[in-house]
Amino acid sequence: MTDAEAAPNQEEFTATDQCVMCGLCLPHCPTYAETENEADSPRGRISLIQAMARGELPADRRLSTHLEGCLSCRACEDVCPSGVPYGRLIDNARTELRRRVPPNPMRDALRQAFAAHRTLRRTLYAATRLARLSGLWSLAKRLGIQRLPGLGRLHALTGRLPAAHLSFDAVGRDSNPAVYLFTGCAAEIFDRETLEAARRVLLILGYHVLTPEAQTCCGALHQHAGDRQAAQALARANFSAFDNDIPILVTSSACATTLREYDTLLGAKGRLFGQRVHEIGEFLSATPWPEALEPRPLAQRAAVHTPCSQRRVLHAPDVAFTLLQHIPQLELIPLPGNDRCCGAAGSYMIEHPQMADALAAPKVRAAADLAPELLITTNIGCAMHLARALAENGQAVEVLHPVTLLARQLAGMPPRA
Ligand code: SF4
Ligand code: SF4
Incomplete structure (x- = not known):
């Protein structure tokens, strides 16, 4: 059904009234900068959301194109003088869109399977490693898999798949301060090296690290796709898995923002969890x-990329510099254009490859100018997207998490008592 109708949950959209239509957010919006279309700007999208919620606009393809085209980078929210909670509004709008327009069942099933089933993720990891080691992956490239929509992008993104074991064993002395480590869904396949590095660094610094097996995906993929029910189910599973009142540490900044904002999925208990x-x-x-x-x-020289989640939501853009300053002789340079999204944005880089590539292009050019050996980023999605873009541009830059680099330089150091 795409006819115009008022949203039954009007209170979820009242915050659109906070927008005074000043337009101060427009120069900060990456999609508006690319298309120069008001409907692809924060102000335009807020007007569309208002009209949809009031029943003045049908939920048709044009509306969903503009709302789905948003990266959820939240640059607009960060600069808005009226405090419009844009991130929450766009998630609510997508949930409303989903209520009116039946979602693609295949896409839903794939998302759910990937997010909620660790056995499937382990199988995918093993199969992809095997395909790469056996030469099947290179053969697929020679046969032109890159030209197939979706599949070609996935093939290119898996160019970064380091061999690493993923352990859920507790490490460190029981008597040391305890922390939880969150593993995530994509990171369990594509960023095992960082998860293991985090465990080693925490062990060296004297923590008792718990990695509960019962944990699951943070729910960001579902939430940004408007599937709130599935996101809530994942949030409830994590709430149970991390049941002790100790810090929950997250290596991917995007997952950290979702987990920190569990109040949007679980209410008051989610707020306490987020703290x-x-x-x-x-x-x-x-x-x-x-x-x-x-x-x-x-x-070596390392260019530091700051993900939107790290800058715009966590408001901690300098953590990689603070951490890596402990490594003598390492030259750290901010990647120019760090205030603009790289286009990764979760599954956006697969679903909107043209926009994702357009936004990655300035990062690739900036890296070419700096010629770093390393590119540092704190989000796995950005790491995969940028590694693919750099490799396609012929740049041999290793993309890695600051904790991974720190762990390498601390290799062999004993755990602190
Ligand atoms: S979202 Fe904020 S900055 Fe953007 S037009 Fe509305 S009030 Fe202005
Ligand atoms: S979240 Fe990012 S892409 Fe979406 S409207 Fe705001 S600035 Fe633009």
């Missing part, structure tokens, strides 16, 4: 660094 959530860079930056602990020097 325990820390992006790992923030947590480690606030941890006193032992004087005797000196990482090995590294005479």
Whole structure:
């Protein structure tokens, strides 16, 4: 059904009235910068959401194109002088769109399977590693898999798949301060190295690290797709898995924002849960660094990319610099254009490849100018998207999480008692 009708849950859209249509957010919106279409700007999208909620606009393809085209980067929310909670509004709008227009069942099933089933993720990891080691992956490229929509993009994104074991065992002394480690869904396949690095660094700094097996995806993919029910089910599973009142550390900044905002999915108990959530860079930056602990020097140049989740939502853009300053001789340079989204945005980079590529292009050019050996980022989605874009541009830059680099330079150091 696409006819105009008022949304039954009007209170979810009252915050649109906070928008005074000043337009101060427009220069900060990446999609507006690309299309120069008001309907692809925050102000335009808020007007569309208002009209849809009041029943003045049918939920047709044109409306969904403009609302789905938003990256949820929240640059607009960050600069808005009226405090419009844009991130929450766009999620609510997508939920309303989904109520009116039946979603693609195949896409839903794939998202659900990937997010909620660790066995499937483990199988995918093993199969992809095998395909790459056996040469099947290169053969698929030679046969032109890159030209197939969706599949070609997935193939290119899996160019980054380091061999690493993922362990859920507790590490560190029971008597040391305990922390939880959140593993996430994509990170369990594509960022095992960072998860293991986080465990090692925390162990060296004297923590008792718990990694509950019962945890699951944070729910961001579902929430941004308007599937609130599925997102809530995942949030409830995580609420049960992280049941002790201790900090929950997250290596992916985008997952950290979702977990921190569990009040939108679980209400008051979600708010309390969110207060325990820390992006790992923030947590480690606030941890006193032992004087005797000196990482090995590294005479390399590293460009630092700051994900939108880290800058716009967590408001902690400098954590990678704070952490990596412990490594002697490492040259750290901010990647120019860090205030603009790279286009990764969860599954956006697969569903909207043209816009995603257009937004990655300036990052690739900036990296070419700096010629770094390393590119540092705190979000797995950005890491995959940028690694693919850099590789396609012929740049041999290793893309990695700051904690991974720190763990490498701390290799062999004993755990702190
Ligand atoms: S969202 Fe905020 S900054 Fe943008 S037009 Fe509305 S009031 Fe102005
Ligand atoms: S969230 Fe980002 S892409 Fe979406 S309207 Fe705001 S600035 Fe534009």
